Structure formats: C-alpha cells, structure tokens
Amino acid sequence: MPPSPRPTPSPDRLDLIGDAWRRERPDVDVRPQQVIGRLHRVAHHLTDELVAVYAQHGLTEGEFDVLATLRRVGPPYERSPGDLAAHTLVTSGGMTKRVDRLERAGLVARRVSDTDARARLVALTDRGREVIDAAFTDHMANERRLLGALTPADADELERILRTWLATLEHPPATA
Template sequence: MSTDERTTTPRSTADGARPDRLDLIMAAWARERPELDVTPQGVIGRLHRVANHLTDELLAVYQEHDLTEGDFDVLATLRRTGPPYARSCGELAEHTLVTSGGVSKRVDRLERAGLVARHVSPADGRGRDVVLTTAGRIVIDQAFAAHIANEHRLLAALDPADVTALEGILRRWLARLEEPPATA
C-alpha cells in the first residue's frame, strides 16, 4: 500500500460533516487493527480534544483577572457559599476536588494577594476557616461574570437544541461516573 493510500481520509462523515482529526485517527487504527472496534474514540477522543480546547479558552479569561484555574476554583467555591463566604480547608478540598495540601498552596497564594484570609472557625475554635475578603469578592464577581460570558460565547457555536441534548447526555453519563456532593 502506498503512503498516499495509507493517509487517505474520509471525504465526509455519516452526517455529511467535514472529517476531523479523530476521523483520521480512527481510519488509521481501523486500517492497522481491523479486528478492533475503535468507535469509542469517536466520543472519548473528541471529548478529550474539546475539553483541551475549552480549558485553553477558560484559562485565558482567568488570566485576564490574574487568576490561575485553581485560584478561580477556590474563590468561586467561597463566593457561592453565600455570606460569610467561608469554608474550612477540608471543605474546600471536597468542593474543589483537590487534596488539602493542594488547597493550602492555593489559599497561601490567595492570602498573599489579599483575596482570602484565614480566621478562627466559629464552629471549632481549634480550626481555621478560609474567608473571602472584600477584594476577593470583587475579583471573583468580575471574573465569574467574564467566565459566564465566555461560556455563552463558546456554546454559541452549537445549535441551542444540540446544547440542550448535550447537557442531558453529559448529566446522565456523569451521574454514572460520580456521586454529586451534598452541597455546591
């Protein structure tokens, strides 16, 4: 088989769309390993690539507000708790899906920036709560508004019916993969 024959790509997909990177990868695997059903790559590979592109787009907005993804996550978690905008490091770890050590590093950085403060926990005088400062609330309110506008922009590339269908599919799939937390 010539190189040209091995790199031939599908001219169109079943839905008439232009072939993408995953179509090329799947065609190559189908050629090389015809005994394997590579169709899961059509979903998993595309989700992975879309996630990478979306992450780049989301990070750009966080950076406009001098935040990392982790900073945004901690500030947003504190902000959505409502007044007094406080959680323990353990609660932050639970709601940000990182270890307590990872949360401590994020909190240290945010505390140096004046966006959070550590206070003695009113529930447990031995513990410390991480509290959103006024400056932190201003930053996260601005960053979150920009984040939501960015998400609207990203979803505008899809038909509204597709957005609704995709949300339902992903909700059902995620429910099979993880238990939701008791609170947001």
C-alpha cells in the same frame, strides 16, 4: 420553514486515525476512539479558553475555583479549609497552597472560628469578592460564547447525554 441542514464538518485528525485503524485492524471497532478522542480534544480546547479568562483576572484555574466556592456559599463567604477541599476536589495540601497564594494576594483571609478556637476559616476579603464577581461574570460570558457553537437544542441534548454518562462513571451500577 424547517431549519436548513448543517454542513457536514470536513474530516479531522480523528477521522484519519480511525480510517488507518480500520484499515490495519478491521477486526476492532474504533468508534469509541472517535467519540472519546473528540471529547478529549474538546475538553483540552475548552480548558485553554477557560484558563485564559481566569488569567485576565490574575487567577489560576484552582484559585478561581476556591474563590467561586467561597462566593457561592453566601455571607459571610467563609469555609473551613477541609470544606473548601471537599467542594473543590482538591487535597488538603493542595488547598493550603492555593489559600496561601490567595491570602498573599489579599483575596482571602484566615481567621479563628467563633465556635472552635482550634479551627480556622478561610473568608473572602472585599477585594476577593470584587475579583471573583468580575471573573465569574466574564467566565459565564465566555462559556456562553463557547456553547454558541451549538444550537440550543443540541446544547440541551449534549447536557442530557453528558449528565447520564457522568452519573454512570461516577456511580457505576453494582455488578452481580
């Protein structure tokens, strides 16, 4: 038995905006606005949903990112501040502020590198590992819930489309 067709969603704000632009500027293709606008709105909603879970663990989005980066490197769960900045796409100044907050909360500790006395490392504390493990478990459950709005096939197709699009945006083809 074939799957039942999905109901067509009712018109949204972007449909209304698109209709108005097509009426006022029929010479301009507004389809990109329909796609980009919806993607932008979805991203906003997703961010709100993700940040709410981080907050349940007393973390900001940036703090979750730092702790998750430290956790996924494996024991001894440490990196230099420069490595953390590179793996989280945060400036070194922004990283310092995040690490300061996490250190005050007892979730990370700074120590001198064993191989270079001038270098410092940021390491997860036992408490930091407990917090990120709990937050990550809840984060994955939340993302699974959010993705549940799509069929598995649609989620796979969306992942493929977004991977292709992101690769093109991050590594544009060379122009002649």
